[in-house]
Amino acid sequence: MAFPKLSKVIDESQIKIEQKYLVKKYELILDRLKCVGCGQCSIVCPKDAILFGPAAAVYENKPKDLNAAVIDTVDEEKCVYCGTCTVFCPFDAIHVYEDGEKIKMEDLDIIKHNSLPTLNAEMVACSNLGRDAKVYWEGEIEVKFKMPEDKTEFKQIYTNKCPGDCHKCDQICPTDAIKFREMEDAWKSKILMEVDDEKCINCGACALVCPQDFYAVRWTKVKTTGAYNQIFWDPIKEKLLGQRVVFSKEE
Structure with missing residues (x-):
């Protein structure tokens, strides 16, 4: 053997x-x-x-x-x-x-x-x-989602892509730092998802799992x-x- x-x-x-x-x-x-x-x-x-x-x-x-x-x-x-x-x-x-x-x-x-x-x-x-x-570590997170100018296009994104029935990022986040706004509120405020800086530990799980590549995490110090x-x-x-x-x- x-x-x-x-x-x-x-x-x-x-x-x-x-x-x-x-x-x-x-x-x-x-x-x-x-x-x-x-x-x-x-x-x-x-x-x-x-x-x-x-x-x-x-x-x-x-x-x-x-x-x-x-x-x-x-x-x-x-x-x-x-x-x-x-x-x-x-x-x-x-x-x-x-x-x-x-x-x-x-x-x-x-x-x-x-x-x-x-x-x-x-x-x-x-x-x-x-x-x-x-x-x-110390780090920072960037939300890369860009709000479209057309409301109909945004509704399609919201319904079919993000969050749609996905919710991978907020489900996997260990500290519950990610929240999605309701559709009308998101459109009016031009903010789809919010990351609570007080809760976020910048671990990078959301960036890894997001199929739309809407998050970027960078560490500045170990x-x-x-x-x-x-x-x-x-x-x-x-x-x-x-x-x-x-x-x-x-x-």
Whole structure:
């Protein structure tokens, strides 16, 4: 039997990949019930092993009664079980296991050997989840929807496209920060959706899941302290502060 032996299992509750050696077994498990679909794990993965998309289609196929992931797959041939995704996941949804035991954050090699700086995170209550998110960034969100000049055209958009029967963005938002105005109010005010800056944590889940590409989220700072390996950390930081939503919207 050739080693390592690779396997992958996907069901309603999790995505699990496994790398089994003669005397050791490593697993990466994504808890789909905790995942919000913000995309951080895919962005920070140094091996590009975590994939999205098309995000809207994956979201449509998730269990309807679960706030499940829009992650499409984890590539068992690329993953090196480094735990970078674990460190950066704001929702505690993805972990590395060794011989069936979850590896604690402080026991990951990338933490013990200072490959990454320490994240200065604040725990923020998420009303839509009933639990906290680990927020370690500063950022901003842009609503890119442009109100058409013709009222009939706007009514068609409102009825058939956004919000229509979609509502993916406000359903997936962990802090209930997105609200849609009623059609007449939206037309008169020229404001379709509103984002509450006091509630929004700029996680990027809305931008990832929106099939109309009406949101853009940009991080301006990642809050860190301490020593780090420049070769390992700098490319990750560049991706976090650059184009954060890295997936295909093509159906």
